[in-house]
Amino acid sequence: MLPFTARHLLALAAPVAMLAACSGGDAADPAAEGTAAAPAAAAGEAPPVLKEREENFEAIGKAFKAIRGQLDADAPDFALIAASATDINTRAAAIPNHFPAGTSTADGFKTEALPAIWEKPEEFKAAAQKLVDESAKLASLAPGGDKAAVAAQAMAMGGACKGCHDKFRQDDEK
Numbered sequence: 001m002l003p004f005t006a007r008h009l010l011a012l013a014a015p016v017a018m019l020a021a022c023s024g025g026d027a028a029d030p031a032a033e034g035t036a037a038a039p040a041a042a043a044g045e046a047p048p049v050l051k052e053r054e055e056n057f058e059a060i061g062k063a064f065k066a067i068r069g070q071l072d073a074d075a076p077d078f079a080l081i082a083a084s085a086t087d088i089n090t091r092a093a094a095i096p097n098h099f100p101a102g103t104s105t106a107d108g109f110k111t112e113a114l115p116a117i118w119e120k121p122e123e124f125k126a127a128a129q130k131l132v133d134e135s136a137k138l139a140s141l142a143p144g145g146d147k148a149a150v151a152a153q154a155m156a157m158g159g160a161c162k163g164c165h166d167k168f169r170q171d172d173e174k
């Protein structure tokens, strides 16, 4: 009796273990496929440069807003406009460094950067350079205090933002 029972148990041991593993697996699978698979790749390993470029654009946006705010005022603070333009100038020069290969939506990242950035890198660089140039002009013009001229140059600089966004940034802001 004993030998039979032992053998019987041994024979059962493997299939039972397999069943346990399988049912565990079966139970976990639907959840794993629904939640873990895709986001693990996308959310887990966003390179720091993605955050950097977002922060850089946010700061550019704030600086531009500050300039427009001053130009809406009766007595604009031209020193502040010049400082904001200089800030934009520095940040514009950094833009091309913030788009290394592997940081697009095609790589699974949530970003408004369009594939055109990597398809036409020279054009993208030129668009960034346009902002470098226009912001430099604004920075040198602002201390003169000619409101109309400063406002016109701020508009020209805004055109550099729009020129790049139209081609290289996903338009989903409303």
Ligand code: HEC
Binding pocket: 053, 054, 057, 058, 060, 061, 064, 088, 095, 110, 111, 112, 113, 114, 124, 127, 128, 129, 131, 157, 158, 160, 161, 162, 164, 165, 168, 169, 170
């Ligand atoms: C050379 C191209 C280029 C220029 C020039 C440019 N931008 Fe952008 N901007 C982008 C791209 C591309 C994104 C999307 C980045 C991403 O999602 O990774 C962006 C995103 C932004 C954002 C959103 C940041 C966030 O929170 O994600 C703001 C705000 C912004 N830009 C403002 C400006 C302003 C203001 C100017 C001009 C003073 C400007 N940009 C000039 C390409 C440009």
